[in-house]
Amino acid sequence: MLDKLNEIKKAALESLSFINDQAALEVWRVANVGRSSPLMQVFAEFGKLSKEQRPVIGAAANRVKVALESALEVKAQAVKNAALAKSLEEEKLDVTLPGRIVNIGRLHPSTQQLRHVLFILAEMGFQVYTSREVETDEYNFQLLNFPPHHPARDMQDSFYIEADPSTGSGRSEDNSILMRTHTSPGQIHAMREASATNPQNPPPIRIALPGMCFRYEQITARSEIQFNQVEGLAVGEGITFADLKGTLTDFVRRMFGAGARLRFRASYFPFTEPSAEVDVECFVCGGVGCQVCKNSGWLEILGCGMVHPTVLQNGGYDPRRYTGFAFGMGPERQLMLKNKINDIRYFWGNDVRFLEQF
Numbered sequence: 475m476l477d478k479l480n481e482i483k484k485a486a487l488e489s490l491s492f493i494n495d496q497a498a499l500e501v502w503r504v505a506n507v508g509r510s511s512p513l514m515q516v517f518a519e520f521g522k523l524s525k526e527q528r529p530v531i532g533a534a535a536n537r538v539k540v541a542l543e544s545a546l547e548v549k550a551q552a553v554k555n556a557a558l559a560k561s562l563e564e565e566k567l568d569v570t571l572p573g574r575i576v577n578i579g580r581l582h583p584s585t586q587q588l589r590h591v592l593f594i595l596a597e598m599g600f601q602v603y604t605s606r607e608v609e610t611d612e613y614n615f616q617l618l619n620f621p622p623h624h625p626a627r628d629m630q631d632s633f634y635i636e637a638d639p640s641t642g643s644g645r646s647e648d649n650s651i652l653m654r655t656h657t658s659p660g661q662i663h664a665m666r667e668a669s670a671t672n673p674q675n676p677p678p679i680r681i682a683l684p685g686m687c688f689r690y691e692q693i694t695a696r697s698e699i700q701f702n703q704v705e706g707l708a709v710g711e712g713i714t715f716a717d718l719k720g721t722l723t724d725f726v727r728r729m730f731g732a733g734a735r736l737r738f739r740a741s742y743f744p745f746t747e748p749s750a751e752v753d754v755e756c757f758v759c760g761g762v763g764c765q766v767c768k769n770s771g772w773l774e775i776l777g778c779g780m781v782h783p784t785v786l787q788n789g790g791y792d793p794r795r796y797t798g799f800a801f802g803m804g805p806e807r808q809l810m811l812k813n814k815i816n817d818i819r820y821f822w823g824n825d826v827r828f829l830e831q832f
């Protein structure tokens with residue numbers, strides 16, 4: 475019996491020495507220390523042994539069992555280590571490889587400038603009001619006091635959309651639909667919305683209207699078919715031209731620096747009376763005269779004026795009681811002046827070499 479146990483141990487350890495993976499190790503475990511292994515068979519046959527033999531064989535069998543089990547444990551650890559070493563070898567990372575460069579996106583320069591303008595206006599108490607890009611002739615022109623034959627209403631200057639489904643095609647005189655040519659129609663939308671809440675006592679308004687405008691232009695270095703505008707509108711009781719001048723002077727200083735000089739020049743818009751344009755002293759030459767300011771020393775940056783009584787009326791505000799001012803400016807134009815960009819086509823040309831500079 476002792477010989478048999480020695481045989482079992484020898485054979486088991488020998489076969490264990492050839493094993494080098496987890497699956498084979500499990501097979502070995504079942505075959506050599508499992509319930510129906512030869513070793514366990516020895517324990518099962520204990521009953522057949524004589525009283526004297528039992529403790530001797532028992533002790534020997536136990537020693538074999540302990541020896542096999544600890545050999546199994548050692549082997550299991552070795553198999554595990556080998557597997558780890560193998561996977562580390564196979565999945566080797568070269569931490570010295572340079573990483574791939576991730577291109578970080580950014581806002582379009584027009585959007586950046588637009589937001590800059592809105593940020594300043596917000597600090598001054600103007601709330602953003604977004605209005606539609608597709609407008610009716612009525613809102614874009616008629617309600618803003620454009621005379622019926624104003625050149626801006628011509629097919630050559632505005633993008634008309636096939637307007638009236640009921641008439642089939644083309645534009646009918648009063649009902650046509652077009653891409654807004656300026657942000658000013660938003661004035662009417664905002665005033666009507668506000669005055670509808672309380673027609674007897676419409677609330678005061680102080681808003682900024684940002685967004686894309688469209689004109690049917692030949693695309694050249696100086697003109698594009700689309701551009702952004704930011705419009706400002708203030709309506710209330712007792713608002714005067716002095717408020718307009720103060721507001722825009724403050725705006726220009728926040729935008730172009732505390733020392734920026736500006737001037738108001740009389741102008742004309744159908745929807746403001748009186749109207750003006752604002753120039754800032756040329757920040758390229760300091761007012762001496764250069765190519766950018768065409769030797770005038772001044773750069774025109776916005777149009778403005780007191781809201782025309784007819785426009786107030788059209789918005790639901792009684793012009794005998796209410797007054798207001800409005801102004802409109804172009805973020806792209808500001809960027810062009812600020813950065814001496816001499817071709818407006820860069821803005822929608824999508825050339826990253828241009829866009830990446832902002």
Ligand code: PHE
Nearest residue numbers: 656658743777778800801802
């Ligand atoms: N809408 C005018 C334009 O597009 C700008 C403007 C806005 C002028 C508000 C006066 C008041 O040129």
